[in-house]
Amino acid sequence: MDAGATRRRVVDARDKSCPGPITDLALAYRRSKIGDVIELWATDPGVRADVRAWAAKTGNELVSLEDKSGAIVSVLRILRR
Amino acid sequence: MGGVLILGGGTGGTLLANMLARRGIEITVVSESPEHLFQPALLYIALAGAGADIVRDERALLAKRVRFARERIVRVNLAAHRAEAASGARFDYDSLVVATGARAEPAQIPGLAEIAERYGNYHSGITAAQKLWKALDSFRGGTVAVGQASPICVCPPSPVEGVLLIDKLLRRRWLRSKSRLIFFTPFPRTYPAEPINEIVEPLLKARGIEVKTFFDVDRVEPASRTIFSIEGERIDCDLPIIVPPVCGADVAYEPDGALNADRFIAVDKKTLRIKDTDSAYAIGDATDLPTSKAGAGAHLQAKTVFRELMGEPAEFNGRTHCAFDLGNGTGTFVISSYSAPAVRYPPTRIKRLMKMLMGRVYWLSLSGLFETIFNWYFSWTAPERLAARWPRFWRRANR
Numbered sequence: 001m002d003a004g005a006t007r008r009r010v011v012d013a014r015d016k017s018c019p020g021p022i023t024d025l026a027l028a029y030r031r032s033k034i035g036d037v038i039e040l041w042a043t044d045p046g047v048r049a050d051v052r053a054w055a056a057k058t059g060n061e062l063v064s065l066e067d068k069s070g071a072i073v074s075v076l077r078i079l080r081r
Numbered sequence: 082m083g084g085v086l087i088l089g090g091g092t093g094g095t096l097l098a099n100m101l102a103r104r105g106i107e108i109t110v111v112s113e114s115p116e117h118l119f120q121p122a123l124l125y126i127a128l129a130g131a132g133a134d135i136v137r138d139e140r141a142l143l144a145k146r147v148r149f150a151r152e153r154i155v156r157v158n159l160a161a162h163r164a165e166a167a168s169g170a171r172f173d174y175d176s177l178v179v180a181t182g183a184r185a186e187p188a189q190i191p192g193l194a195e196i197a198e199r200y201g202n203y204h205s206g207i208t209a210a211q212k213l214w215k216a217l218d219s220f221r222g223g224t225v226a227v228g229q230a231s232p233i234c235v236c237p238p239s240p241v242e243g244v245l246l247i248d249k250l251l252r253r254r255w256l257r258s259k260s261r262l263i264f265f266t267p268f269p270r271t272y273p274a275e276p277i278n279e280i281v282e283p284l285l286k287a288r289g290i291e292v293k294t295f296f297d298v299d300r301v302e303p304a305s306r307t308i309f310s311i312e313g314e315r316i317d318c319d320l321p322i323i324v325p326p327v328c329g330a331d332v333a334y335e336p337d338g339a340l341n342a343d344r345f346i347a348v349d350k351k352t353l354r355i356k357d358t359d360s361a362y363a364i365g366d367a368t369d370l371p372t373s374k375a376g377a378g379a380h381l382q383a384k385t386v387f388r389e390l391m392g393e394p395a396e397f398n399g400r401t402h403c404a405f406d407l408g409n410g411t412g413t414f415v416i417s418s419y420s421a422p423a424v425r426y427p428p429t430r431i432k433r434l435m436k437m438l439m440g441r442v443y444w445l446s447l448s449g450l451f452e453t454i455f456n457w458y459f460s461w462t463a464p465e466r467l468a469a470r471w472p473r474f475w476r477r478a479n480r
């Protein structure tokens with residue numbers, strides 16, 4: 001893959017709690033570039049509030065947040081870092 | 082040579098070796114260091130000026146029949162069942178257990194190695210801890226910033242414990258009114274697990290400690306002591322106390338799919354078997370397990386692998402049991418498992434005392450002779466059981 005191209009990264013944080021999915025999201029953010037899309041899969045219900053707060057605080061876009069096959073899937077687009 | 086090869090003579094490796102030795106199994110422990118460090122005490126060396134008697138000779142902690150080699154492993158061939166040391170020494174095995182822990186790597190963050198060199202920290206050994214105590218000793222007021230540089234750190238309570246102990250120290254020295262204390266964290270709240278945060282957040286508030294959430298360290302400017310976050314914020318301070326990022330040991334694995342980007346070993350979260358192998362396991366801080374990196378986890382995982390190697394059915398249930406010193410004479414534990422979120426376990430003086438006693442009990446516990454007591458203790462404090470005992474403290478972070 002072209003190193004300069006934007007990427008879609010799937011982060012699987014299912015069955016994780018404490019510190020949980022937000023750790024994986026923060027790690028993925030650290031490795032991302034502007035324009036990248038992060039798809040976070042989680043089962044911890046706390047993730048809903050956390051990704052909303054994360055997107056608001058960091059100025060990144062929460063594209064969608066939905067329940068899919070027993071998991072909570074958040075799609076985030078990196079606009080700032 | 083065959084038998085069980087254990088890489089790393091720390092908490093998990095030492096306990097497992099001693100448990101297996103008692104069953105007459107042939108065991109070799111290979112470890113980089115001839116010494117064994119009780120890491121939790123670094124907190125008190127750095128932030129309370131405690132003595133540094135926290136090291137024992139590893140050979141003396143191992144049962145006599147365990148073969149011990151002081152070597153630094155650089156390569157493991159999982160297909161050929163062979164580990165190689167930097168010296169060229171080779172170790173063949175029937176079963177392998179990797180317990181090489183995690184290491185602090187400040188260089189991952191620009192500017193952090195220089196900060197660590199100048200001010201020390203409490204996650205990189207005795208010298209760094211003593212350096213931090215010196216820096217605190219000459220501090221006469223100003224801004225102190227405390228936090229973790231990366232979302233993954235060994236002993237998740239330790240960043241908050243650090244800021245609470247510094248607050249205590251500054252008060253004792255009549256410096257608190259001349260100081261601003263800032264706690265930064267990459268998480269949405271002071272402590273990532275909500276039930277524990279409900280205990281911790283009011284404590285920091287009551288002590289006037291400022292909290293900056295979603296602050297993920299991007300780089301540090303050593304000259305001005307400015308910490309910048311990926312999120313675009315900055316903290317200017319006089320004394321930066323930063324828990325460095327961690328990664329796995331510098332060992333190459335074949336096939337290399339066994340390691341993740343931070344060199345942690347990919348294992349099955351229940352069997353602890355290294356992915357795509359039949360007789361290789363990893364335990365403790367060395368793994369990519371989705372639980373806290375802490376001594377209690379290494380202990381319980383050692384026990385799971387012990388049973389598996391003995392041919393008994395066993396599964397690791399993701400149990401955590403992290404001691405938390407709240408800096409006010411009380412303490413609690415962060416207790417959870419794969420199936421149970423952290424319990425809001427009421428802080429008491431006894432729980433803090435238990436953390437202090439662990440410094441003594443630790444060396445005895447490595448013998449594996451007290452497993453009956455530990456079994457009883459861990460089942461008595463199982464998260465489901467605590468929840469039933471204190472229903473009103475039991476909350477799921479379901480917002």
Ligand SMILES: Cc1cc2nc3c(=O)[nH]c(=O)nc-3n(C[C@H](O)[C@H](O)[C@H](O)COP(=O)(O)OP(=O)(O)OC[C@H]3O[C@@H](n4cnc5c(N)ncnc54)[C@H](O)[C@@H]3O)c2cc1C
Nearest residue numbers: 089090091092093113120121154181182365366375376377
């Ligand atoms: C400040 C602080 C406070 C803590 N407080 C607590 C607490 O209150 N409660 C708790 O449960 N835990 C606590 N911990 C965590 C606990 O100390 C560790 O999680 C635990 O020691 C991990 O055990 P381990 O066996 O996985 O690794 P370690 O004990 O770190 O052992 C790893 C071993 O591997 C060896 N090694 C590394 N690389 C190689 C190589 N290439 N070749 C050969 N050998 C190698 C090392 O020399 C070492 O002997 C704390 C840690 C810190 C830093």
